[in-house]
Amino acid sequence: MVGRLNGGLSGLSGLGRLNGLNGLNGLKIRGCIFAIVVILVLWAVGASLSSSPALPSPLIVVISFISDLPELIPHMLVSAYRVIYSILLALSFAIPIGLISYKEKIDSIVSPFIYLLYPIPHIVLLPIIILLFGIGDASKIFLISMIVFFQILVTARDAARNVSDYYILSLKSLGASELDVYRHVIFPATLPKILTAMRISIGTAIAVLFFAESFATSSGLGYFILDSWSRADYNSLYSGIISMALLGFSLYLFVEFLEKKFCKWV
Amino acid sequence: MIEARKVSMTYPDGTEALKEVSFSVKKGEICSIIGPSGCGKSTLLFIFSGLLKPTGGEVFINGRPVNSPRKDVSLILQDYGLFPWKNVRDNIAVGMKIQGFAENEIEKAVNSLIKKIGLAGFERSYPKQLSGGMRQRVAFARALALKPSIMLMDEPFSSLDALSREKMQDFLIQIWKETSTTIVLVTHNIEEAVLLGKKIVVLTERPGTVKEIVKNEGAARTEYRYEEEYFERCREVRKLIGLKD
Numbered sequence: 001m002v003g004r005l006n007g008g009l010s011g012l013s014g015l016g017r018l019n020g021l022n023g024l025n026g027l028k029i030r031g032c033i034f035a036i037v038v039i040l041v042l043w044a045v046g047a048s049l050s051s052s053p054a055l056p057s058p059l060i061v062v063i064s065f066i067s068d069l070p071e072l073i074p075h076m077l078v079s080a081y082r083v084i085y086s087i088l089l090a091l092s093f094a095i096p097i098g099l100i101s102y103k104e105k106i107d108s109i110v111s112p113f114i115y116l117l118y119p120i121p122h123i124v125l126l127p128i129i130i131l132l133f134g135i136g137d138a139s140k141i142f143l144i145s146m147i148v149f150f151q152i153l154v155t156a157r158d159a160a161r162n163v164s165d166y167y168i169l170s171l172k173s174l175g176a177s178e179l180d181v182y183r184h185v186i187f188p189a190t191l192p193k194i195l196t197a198m199r200i201s202i203g204t205a206i207a208v209l210f211f212a213e214s215f216a217t218s219s220g221l222g223y224f225i226l227d228s229w230s231r232a233d234y235n236s237l238y239s240g241i242i243s244m245a246l247l248g249f250s251l252y253l254f255v256e257f258l259e260k261k262f263c264k265w266v
Numbered sequence: 267m268i269e270a271r272k273v274s275m276t277y278p279d280g281t282e283a284l285k286e287v288s289f290s291v292k293k294g295e296i297c298s299i300i301g302p303s304g305c306g307k308s309t310l311l312f313i314f315s316g317l318l319k320p321t322g323g324e325v326f327i328n329g330r331p332v333n334s335p336r337k338d339v340s341l342i343l344q345d346y347g348l349f350p351w352k353n354v355r356d357n358i359a360v361g362m363k364i365q366g367f368a369e370n371e372i373e374k375a376v377n378s379l380i381k382k383i384g385l386a387g388f389e390r391s392y393p394k395q396l397s398g399g400m401r402q403r404v405a406f407a408r409a410l411a412l413k414p415s416i417m418l419m420d421e422p423f424s425s426l427d428a429l430s431r432e433k434m435q436d437f438l439i440q441i442w443k444e445t446s447t448t449i450v451l452v453t454h455n456i457e458e459a460v461l462l463g464k465k466i467v468v469l470t471e472r473p474g475t476v477k478e479i480v481k482n483e484g485a486a487r488t489e490y491r492y493e494e495e496y497f498e499r500c501r502e503v504r505k506l507i508g509l510k511d
Binding site: 166167169170171172173174175176177180184185188189191263264265 | 312315317335336337340341343345347348349350351352353360361363364365392394408412
């Protein structure tokens with residue numbers, strides 16, 4: 001009885017740690033508010049010191065952002081469509097190829113390709129991609145997804161290679177098929193690493209998006225920013241920058257939500 | 267019934283782990299395998315489970331040669347073999363899921379097993395939140411969920427402290443009495459081998475061969491720990507392994 005009580009108590013403290021996440025969230029929110037305030041204050045001070053139209057005060061930017069919204073929303077949607085489509089496309093190729101590389105034989109075929117193709121700065125292929133895919137969405141999506149694909153593939157492959165045989169044997173002893181091994185071991189074991197890679201690649205994807213939208217198009221936030229710049233409309237320029245930041249931020253939050261939901265065990 | 271006939275195993279790197287090991291375990295018997303570390307005990311269990319193919323000889327279960335993992339054989343690996351990314355409930359259910367049981371059937375079996383191992387309230391906990399003894403019980407529950415006729419265990423209690431170890435040994439005896447499953451247990455602990463094994467297979471150093479098979483009919487009772495015969499057997503096994511008394 002005493003043993004059971006002890007076991008129960010130690011287990012409870014374990015649960016307490018999990019519940020502690022709520023407390024952590026509270027801390028996080030307070031930390032975020034603090035960071036926002038500091039950034040805004042620094043920005044406002046910088047704006048009033050420089051008194052250049054290229055650095056308007058945060059208040060002016062917020063007002064112009066709100067008044068620009070009707071015009072901004074279509075551009076936001078186009079950019080969001082391009083970047084989300086690209087990331088999903090990249091994931092749908094990178095994850096399967098990365099995961100099957102847990103097998104020595106497949107890895108010996110896959111990894112030479114990674115070694116040769118990954119170090120190329122893929123962004124320089126833009127002219128060729130435009131020649132091949134035209135100036136529409138296809139070329140932009142192809143460029144972004146190609147870059148993100150390699151980032152996720154390299155991570156997924158490394159994570160799959162590091163899954164211990166011990167877990168695979170443990171599952172196989174239960175009569176598991178090859179598919180079961182992916183479902184119950186390889187995929188869940190590599191998921192935390194894949195989500196981390198996704199977080200990093202969101203930043204990359206949006207940077208590439210800006211580059212891809214910077215010419216031969218009349219839609220998307222990249223176009224909006226450059227167009228405002230060329231018209232010397234600095235307030236709109238900032239509206240565009242903030243929209244792009246918000247796009248990245250919301251994607252980032254979404255991945256964090258996935259981590260909380262599916263990687264509780266880490 | 268499990269029958270090993272002249273089982274030999276040489277790994278691709280040339281390591282000779284087992285050499286012509288032959289013995290049999292009757293249906294419903296508990297058999298412990300003991301030997302110095304590195305004598306191929308774990309290799310032998312992997313061969314029994316069908317995960318590893320011997321380079322010589324054969325293993326038969328109920329008269330049929332073992333070539334791949336069998337549904338009626340459960341293997342409990344050293345350090346429990348639980349998946350850190352699955353909670354208690356899902357760790358117990360995974361074997362049944364793989365073998366295609368219906369969802370409501372799994373639900374029922376898992377709930378009753380969780381109660382049986384005394385972990386009610388911990389269904390959603392992850393292995394790292396549990397103590398060693400609790401993890402061990404989850405591993406038992408996962409094996410039992412498949413209602414195996416044979417359970418193979420690799421050093422099941424080696425990472426537990428002495429107190430939890432005795433409790434788990436008693437728990438194993440209780441399970442064995444209730445289910446009359448055939449159990450083959452690898453251990454490097456002499457007292458454990460004697461307490462649990464009605465038959466004790468003593469292996470030599472690498473390459474492992476059968477040095478002696480000790481009959482130990484009084485085993486698999488918790489009271490056995492206090493009986494003269496138990497101490498006698500421990501001395502006997504200790505001598506066979508080559509340790510001084």
